[in-house]
Amino acid sequence: MHRQKYRLIIPFLAPALILYGTFVLYPYIQAMYIAFTSWKGLRKAPRFVGLDNFQKLLSDDHFWNALYHNAIYVITLPILTLGLALFLAFMITQKVRFSSFYRVTFFFPQVMSVVAIGILWSFVYHPSIGILNSFLKLIGIGNPPVWLGDPHTALGAIAAVTVWQAAGFYMVIFMAGMQSIPSSYYEAAALDGAKRGDIFFKITLPLLWETTRSALVFIVINAMNMFGITFTMTIGEAGPDLSTDVLSTLLYREAFTHSRFGYSTAIAMAYFIIVMFLSFVLMRLTRRQTIEF
DSSP, X not given: OHHHHHHHHHHHHHHHHHXXXXXXXXXXXXXXXXXXXXXXXXXXXXXXXXXHHHHHHHTOHXXXXXXXXXXXXXXXXXXIIIHHHHHHHHHHHTTOTTHHHHHHHHHGXXXXXXXXXXXXXXXXXXXXXXXXXXXXXXXXXXXXXXXXTSTTTHHHHHHHHHHHHHHHHHXXXXXXXXXXXXXXXXXXXXXXXXXXXXXXXXXXXXXXXHHXXXXXXXXXXXXXXXXHHHHHHTTTSOSGGGTTOOHHXXXXXXXXXXXXXXXXXXXXXXXXXXXXXHHHHHHHHTOOOOOOO
16 A cells, blocks of 8 residues: 555656756755865866865854854844834834835835845945935035945945845844734733833743744844855945855855866855854754643
8 A cells, every 4th residue: 555655646746856856966965065175166077175175164254254254144134124114013013103005115125135135225325425424414414434435344335235125134034923912912011000011021022032033043144155145245245354254155266267267166055054054053042831822
């Protein structure tokens, strides 16, 4: 009986498994092999160099500089983005005035492409024709920063754009979680005289814990990426003095500018291991007893 069942299942699964193995597993395995070679993208037979690429990685100042910037994003983006998204979601679900307008307005950046957002904000940050510096001069700041041209402000400028672009997505996720919370909890709290702050921290936030965990993993993975917005806003130059360089832009530059595909693949493997490690640690550290309602 079981053999007949497998004879029916395997023919249906075989095409999907073959496609998955050909276009997913095989490229992964091939990339892992290339990381141990000095292939430049043109030679038919890559030259095996063992762990040389990874040894070079550990002594590469550019790698540690890019990883440092990713670490800054990993620390700051979850706090700023999820904090803003939670605030917006809570205020909208509490039916504040113009809540429908806020919902559409804050989600709108999510439907725009990253390239369009990068170009748009590049003009906003422009030192001479940008609306931001024009506003600062209007209120009396005579010498505003060159946002993307100053190593001290470039990273923060890109982080601010990322928060603006991503907050609406997480706002919708939190709104969906909040709307699943029984309204009787809020009604009971209101009868007891609880204020909005008390309702948020003592009812809403604990019951949104699983949603917050998932959002935290998503934003951390995004913070370890940052390729599209960084590449677009810095025109592929990783900012002044590599002040906005991240692992993904370093990988791209090593592969497609310097034709060091073996070394860039080693960076990709390190990047993959770091993301998997961070995801695992976050899921372990934030694990707690699920509250059912």
